[in-house]
Amino acid sequence: DVKVTQSSRYLVKRTGEKVFLECVQDMDHENMFWYRQDPGLGLRLIYFSYDVKMKEKGDIPEGYSVSREKKERFSLILESASTNQTSMYLCASNSPLGYEQYFGPGTRLTVT
Amino acid sequence: DQQVKQNSPSLSVQEGRISILNCDYTNSMFDYFLWYKKYPAEGPTFLISISSIKDKNEDGRFTVFLNKSAKHLSLHIVPSQPGDSAVYFCAASNTGNQFYFGTGTSLTVIP
Numbered sequence: 200d201v202k203v204t205q206s207s208r209y210l211v212k213r214t215g216e217k218v219f220l221e222c223v224q225d226m227d228h229e230n231m232f233w234y235r236q237d238p239g240l241g242l243r244l245i246y247f248s249y250d251v252k253m254k255e256k257g258d259i260p261e262g263y264s265v266s267r268e269k270k271e272r273f274s275l276i277l278e279s280a281s282t283n284q285t286s287m288y289l290c291a292s293n294s295p296l297g298y299e300q301y302f303g304p305g306t307r308l309t310v311t
Numbered sequence: 312d313q314q315v316k317q318n319s320p321s322l323s324v325q326e327g328r329i330s331i332l333n334c335d336y337t338n339s340m341f342d343y344f345l346w347y348k349k350y351p352a353e354g355p356t357f358l359i360s361i362s363s364i365k366d367k368n369e370d371g372r373f374t375v376f377l378n379k380s381a382k383h384l385s386l387h388i389v390p391s392q393p394g395d396s397a398v399y400f401c402a403a404s405n406t407g408n409q410f411y412f413g414t415g416t417s418l419t420v421i422p
Contacts, residue, residue: 282383
């Protein structure tokens, strides 16, 4: 059974804090993605990675960075959290041989 | 600029009837289209997909239709069941590395 796990389901942080969201997949997938989901806006791509230590900006990378030191792990970093980063964050992975993405359960982040 | 659009935020259907969810796209380079289903507090799960070389793909109660000239795809669910109540996202890609999602349609199937 394929699995993408995210380190937290719910997180509350204060403005200005550094926030780490972790994602781990057990499918040996090369590609990993971070999205945020907001009402009326759907899923928007923040960053993706197609290999260890490789990263590409998505549509809304401002205020975020990522790290991929190991194939199975992809971290999203909010350098200085702001209230407009309150959102649902979804991690996904897929193989370059297939289009289907596998998603984690999501992290509901609230920045106060 | 939204490259994939779902213009109906919500849809209500009686149990046993057909649900039709629609999706439009603007980029003619997209060559693969997918539908995902999302329950509250869970991540999206893959439902069905279609390649641009086809115009129809069927999987049980779910059928996806692709009209390339109109840049339009639709998901048909027949018969609809209460367990189908969820948010449905369509997505498109031309590389397999980057995907563009619509804003979602919330389907409610009324028992």
